[in-house]
Amino acid sequence: MSGWDLPASAAGALDADRDLVGDFQKAGFTYVDSSHGLANAVAGHGPGKLLGLFGWGNMNVALDKISARRGVSADVVNAYHAPDQPMLDEMADAAFKVLSKNENGFVLMIEGAHIDKQSHLMDVDRVIGETLEFDRAVGVARKWADKLGDTVVVVLADHECSGFSLMGALANKQSASNPTNLGGIDALKTAAPADLAPAKVVGVYDAAGFPRYDFATYHDGYPATYDVDKKLLVGFGASGDRNETWLTKATPVIDSLLPTAVKTELKAASYVSEPYQRDAGKGWVIGGQATQQDQAVHTATDIPVSTYSSGSDVWKRFVGVQRNTDVFFKLMKAALEGADGRRERD
Numbered sequence: 001m002s003g004w005d006l007p008a009s010a011a012g013a014l015d016a017d018r019d020l021v022g023d024f025q026k027a028g029f030t031y032v033d034s035s036h037g038l039a040n041a042v043a044g045h046g047p048g049k050l051l052g053l054f055g056w057g058n059m060n061v062a063l064d065k066i067s068a069r070r071g072v073s074a075d076v077v078n079a080y081h082a083p084d085q086p087m088l089d090e091m092a093d094a095a096f097k098v099l100s101k102n103e104n105g106f107v108l109m110i111e112g113a114h115i116d117k118q119s120h121l122m123d124v125d126r127v128i129g130e131t132l133e134f135d136r137a138v139g140v141a142r143k144w145a146d147k148l149g150d151t152v153v154v155v156l157a158d159h160e161c162s163g164f165s166l167m168g169a170l171a172n173k174q175s176a177s178n179p180t181n182l183g184g185i186d187a188l189k190t191a192a193p194a195d196l197a198p199a200k201v202v203g204v205y206d207a208a209g210f211p212r213y214d215f216a217t218y219h220d221g222y223p224a225t226y227d228v229d230k231k232l233l234v235g236f237g238a239s240g241d242r243n244e245t246w247l248t249k250a251t252p253v254i255d256s257l258l259p260t261a262v263k264t265e266l267k268a269a270s271y272v273s274e275p276y277q278r279d280a281g282k283g284w285v286i287g288g289q290a291t292q293q294d295q296a297v298h299t300a301t302d303i304p305v306s307t308y309s310s311g312s313d314v315w316k317r318f319v320g321v322q323r324n325t326d327v328f329f330k331l332m333k334a335a336l337e338g339a340d341g342r343r344e345r346d
């Protein structure tokens, strides 16, 4: 609690007989609660066991963490009482460093959980930022697989969320019914809500063009801004009701796992609890979605499975269309029988 600077009223009931962090430490784990603590812990040889807890419930998303790291704005991470959180690729690298010391191998599960959570909230730019962060974690896994020489990396999702699909680009469309071309993205940021109506700014086919995201300004793997000319626009097949201005949302929807005291603080600071409350009165307002939900929902859309293996052909077992439960059995087979499938079971 004190490590995360949470208000005293955020504390739940304490079990005087149980100190979980203390129990981990007694069992030999090094405990860290910040990005800098993590970096210090894994410097050099690093610990044999490591526990990192970096926030209450869900951590902040990449878009807000990166904004703080760049010195652009730390408002959101400060408002969440977690000003110094590591990125997913940094946590992944630390986990590989610690776990790869095990002579008998290891299993590591890395989740970019906010890809789903921000899809529920239909916050497109925060989904894209999370996907970039996850992609960087996959890069870390591949690097370690090459280094270790006998490792399988499986990249997949448990399901799709929101019916997320690229439908076009943000573009002023000049036509007989829309004679005024406002100009590029800077003009759209200050446009009247009526000028952001889908018929006026959703460019499809040849009116879509190509987005020009800027990765050169910061060199940290994330675009300088998500609001660019010809910005990617996303439609939601399993949408909940929402307000939509197309532009980056200044604040995230309040995370449902935060303590009540912090949620109260965020509401007082004009953060909203549901997507439909966001940017109220501005832009495109949808009513009566098919799902009749406040948030977007999971879909049954097929998801891609990508596999990489070093020192074996295990990746080949995951090629093609497969049932989701088969992934588990294929991984168990590789783990129990060995990469070549001939190792004796004991």
Ligand SMILES: [Zn+2]
Binding pocket: 116, 117, 120, 161, 298
């Ligand atoms: Zn979900």
